[in-house]
Amino acid sequence: MGPAVEVAAVRLAVRRSLADLPAGALVLVACSGGADSLALAAATAFVARTALWRAGLVTVDHGLQPGSAEQAERVRGWAASVGFDPVEMCRVSVGTAGGPEAAARTARYAALDATAEKHRAVAVLLGHTLDDQAESVLLALARGSGARSLSGMAPVRDRYRRPLLWLARAVTVDACAADGLDPWADPHNADNGYMRVRVRAVLRSLEEAAPGAIAGLARTADLLRADADSLEDIAERARADVTGADGALDCATLAALPPAVRSRVLRSAALAAGAPGGALGYTHVCALDALVVAWSGQGPVSLPGGLQASRDAGRITIAGR
Secondary structure, three states, X not given: OOOOHHHHHHHHHHHHHOOOOOOOOEEEEEOOOOHHHHHHHHHHHHHHOOOOOEEEEEEEEOOOOOOHHHHHHHHHHHHHHOOOOOEEEEEOOOOOOOOHHHHHHHXXXXXXXXXXXXXXXXXXXXXXXXXXXXXXXXXHHHHOXXXXXXXXXXXXXOOEEOOOOOOOHHHHHHHHHHOOOOOOOOHHHHOOOOHHHHHHHHHHHHHHHOOOHHHHHHHHHHHHHHHHHHHHHHHHHHHHHHEOOOOOEEHHHHHOOOHXXXXXHXXXXXXXXXXXXXXOOHHHHHHHHHHHHXXXXXXXXXXXXXXXXXXXXXXXXXXXX
């Protein structure tokens, strides 16, 4: 008999995601011990036995709850027992910037990046599923975000890969059960103080009312990602056309661009001037756009990072205040 259907599905997703790895390459699995990352890790360990690449594992202890260190130790012990090499456990200090979820994510990715650099890993695998993708889209909709945010998580971005984005969370739970694995139930996943937990409950209700809603939201992310990529490519070419040798932007040429392209050109120009991406928001871009298409002699626009944008003689300059 072969493996359970769910186990086979996770293994196939790993094979497809890593099909391009060169011989001898090291891939790290980020594993908390929850069902999603544990199913991913088990599948990666299995596939690695006959692959030309090598598999390691990293688990991050955020130190945010009692027993987190013991849980990280359990993951490390299990990983070593199934053949992962290297196996790393990283303890991080979580700050407060951006709220608890954002701060934990920042600390986690810093640890994953450092571990990947240390071992020269070519890829880090993350256990995000179809449900996680749908949650991301729903959160972005609630915030009134643009196409880039609505496009959710990319299957591949830099060294990070998400093999399970097209598999439902229920598949990973069933895969763990079929493999005899005991996933960790993170108590934070039942804490309504976290926005994503509340969104998860809304999503369950939406799926009950409209079966297929989760898959539909994830499909929307795929479609919008392709659109956002294309628009950003167009905007980068347009920015070269509207930018003078001194870095100033020509308003007449900008005004002739479609609004979706023009807003991306303005955002890109602000980022290039040094505005921090996390702080540069919709209202800033709208104010920049007003300098182009609603000019009435208004003063400079203040931007994050100590910058300001001003219009003079039909040209916009973005510089430090």
